[in-house]
Amino acid sequence: MPPRLVSLGILVFWAVSASSLLVRDVLPDLLVGPPPDLRDIARAGERDASSRWTLLVGDPVGDPGDLRAVGQATTETTSRGDGHVRFGSTVTFDAGALLEQTPLRSAGGERLEVTSVLDVDGSGNLSGLRSEVRVEGDEDSLLVLEGHLEDDSIAITARGPMLIFGKRTFRFPYQARGMVQNAMAPLDRIPGLHVGQRWESRVVSPLTGRVEVVHVEVTDRNVMVPWGDELVPTFLLVSRMNTGMGEARARTWARASDGLVLRQEVPLVLVTLMLERQP
Template identity: 45%
Template sequence: MPPRLVSLAILVYWSIAAFFLLTWEVLPELNLGYPPDLRSIASAPGADSGPVSWAIDVIDDPRRPEARRTVGHAVTESKRLPTGWFELTSKVDFDAAEVLKKTPLAGVPSVRLSIQGDYHVDPRGDLQRFDMKVKGADADDDLFKVEGRLHDGVMEVSSRGIASVLNRKLKFPYESRSVVYDAMRPLDRLPGLHVGQRWEMQIVNPLSGTVEKARVVVEKRTLIDWNGDSVQAFEVVQRMGGMGGITARTWVRLDGVILRQQVPLPVVEMILERLPAGAPRPVAEAGREAAP
């Protein structure tokens, strides 16, 4: 083939290759679209396929993030009701003494806590009400309760505890279809993500009734080990507070399924790890380490 034809063939090849590279890898990241909202989370494909189980692990040494201890278990579920509303429920069980076992607060008596969450989202995607209850594992009475009710674009939050000093009320403007969720509740899905997306969400602490605004950004694509495989995932970062505030991370498979969530606590780092369908429920045991 004459040199000019060879050069032309190479040019055409690289033009086609560059087009597909731009289409597959670059343009999807530039087409940011809308951030996830409660309606898209609740109605995402597979969202109502049944309960999702999570292991609650603790990382004692930040230099060895792969070495974790299992301290509890969580179950989340999303349902579309016959009325067109969506219901998102969660139940988180953990041993507070095991969480603090290798911290300066070690030695506290074993206290098993159960946190139950119930969120009701209307067909439009607005969170109309939520309830969070903290109980002792073997107790019927609530140790702490947080309620949220939407009235005329304002979310009114009230909390009540076993001591009156824990009772409080607060409110904040609610932006239509925006995400409000419990800091201890793993979300099931974040559909439609692209690198560079930014949004804000409100995070409620079920142990204090406080509400914190989090600034969220989809930072990058990365690879994580999950269920024995290397999986492509978006790394989503949530930042709360100013300088020196709290930073949490969530790893979301490219199809929107959340695989892992980080819950940074004052003296320990907690990880919520999605379990494959059919996996046995994890058991919190002294000294037991979870597989990374």
């Protein structure tokens, strides 16, 4: 048996360590409530309704508030009789205009179309997803992503001429009702937000065929955002991800009264895209 002082030291060290873990991992949920999950998102969306968005981009070295339109998006949430919910989106943008203020400004001028669906079952779990990228008006796809549940993981297959290494399938762990979203499809609503909430999400990018682990935190409340003819108080959500080229950050603004998403940033390699909901 160790000496009494050593035993006391071990006990104190254990107590301090346990307290630190409690403060870091348990108290946030007790104080501000659990973070939203995919079931909450599915239940909060307005059924059988569509929303329109404007795609904006700024000059990487210019005024951050000076944005120009490069495309548009339509999102819709549809419900089925068995409790399933489908999130669908169609995004079209001018690839040349998107890259106009970057070193690749002379590359291409085609309009790209990205169509995506994400299905959630009655229990709030992801049941499948699909994204397709093509030149607007063409029948052939440049990239197709298809995903489905396999036990406790999600398997995603990527194929198409945009992929350097050809068709590939990759898997990542999936927790019950875990957050999964499409980078090019903004969420309709994020309910039950409180400052201090943190969660992990998987974000699928139809432009790269990659799945990123994203750490999200609600950092501020009552951040005023101009929308329509008024200033709207919002929650500010900050997302962080490791892209392999350093950490990328993106922000989402959700209306404080009901979690309606008004703006969402999408970090790309050379620019940050802003999706802004039309009033």
